[in-house]
Amino acid sequence: MCSGYAKALRIVSANGTLSEILVGLGLEKQIVGVDVTSTFPASLEKLPKIGHNRTISAEGILALNPDVILYTDKSMLSPAVVKQLNGSGKKLVEFKHEYSKEGAIKLIREMGAYFKAQAQAEKMINALRTDLAKIPAPANPKKLLFIYARGAGTLMVSGTGTSLDKMFALAGHKNAVSGFTDFKPLTAESLIAANPDVLVLFSSGLESLEGMDGLLKVPGVANTNAGKNRRIVTMDGQLLTGFGPRVGKAAIELSQKVK
The missing domain is CATH 3.40.50.1980 (Nitrogenase molybdenum iron protein domain)
Structure with a gap:
């Protein structure tokens, strides 16, 4: 440098x-x-x-x-x-x-x-x-799926190697999808096959879908364990993906919300 x-x-x-x-x-x-x-x-x-x-x-x-x-x-x-x-x-x-x-x-x-x-x-x-040092180890790791949303017309899921994938691992959980890197469009079939325990979105993303009820109307969501149990977690986008000075705080918050 x-x-x-x-x-x-x-x-x-x-x-x-x-x-x-x-x-x-x-x-x-x-x-x-x-x-x-x-x-x-x-x-x-x-x-x-x-x-x-x-x-x-x-x-x-x-x-x-x-x-x-x-x-x-x-x-x-x-x-x-x-x-x-x-x-x-x-x-x-x-x-x-x-x-x-x-x-x-x-x-x-x-x-x-x-x-x-x-x-x-x-x-x-x-x-x-x-x-x-304060990130808790989950007793029962969950399958998490991140959905990037900008309204119902733009829905993407986060694969391996992404900041979301790495954050899930840091918090002791698993990405519900694998086999691809970066992001790809969400489909009902792949969502049902992944069957996540918890869906994770940016706070702004859930707002763009008009909240929990709007998300549950997305094809496939209601058929997953996350949808059936209404297990939806939202976090600030920059906090969740930044991997900077607050990365530990982000992992702690994610852990607390996924419990």
Whole structure:
């Protein structure tokens, strides 16, 4: 990782976890723009937004006149945007982000080194390790299925290797689906075959379906153990998938809700 800067910077962050770490490093006042996943702490909501994933444009970022632009290998900036930003004369820095407790610690440490804020980084890591030690081991691991919803017309399930899959494992539970990576469209047949004990959604996702009753109307849901028992868990999206300073807190909350 490149060496950091001594002067105050204008920082744009294209990733919610990076934004959260920047705040923990004491650099919030230097952030001039963030992507829409940058929701914690709530004070970040007031900052100019650069877009979300594939809708992020180089022009929107460069209009904020940043000194440094941060993203991760999971940020989904298009190759064309990365090329534009690299050719802009601005500093573009990519951090690797592995969905694991070790990956969270490594990311915090690397950002602390880059911005010469090692002491603040270690403070975050110590708090994270305290949280990780408190994750309870479930007596009866459950089969969980994550459904990404943006209304009934957009429903996807989370396969292996995703942040959701890794979070389920961290909390001591199992992903109800396997055999594919990333996300794929939800079908009634695959849902019934997976037969999850608990369905997990972002809070915003369940709202987009008009709540529990709307979810139960999705073909196949009512035929699963989760649907029959109305075992639906919702969590804040960035908390559940961020794998940053709050990864331990996320696993604890998921454990408590799945019980």
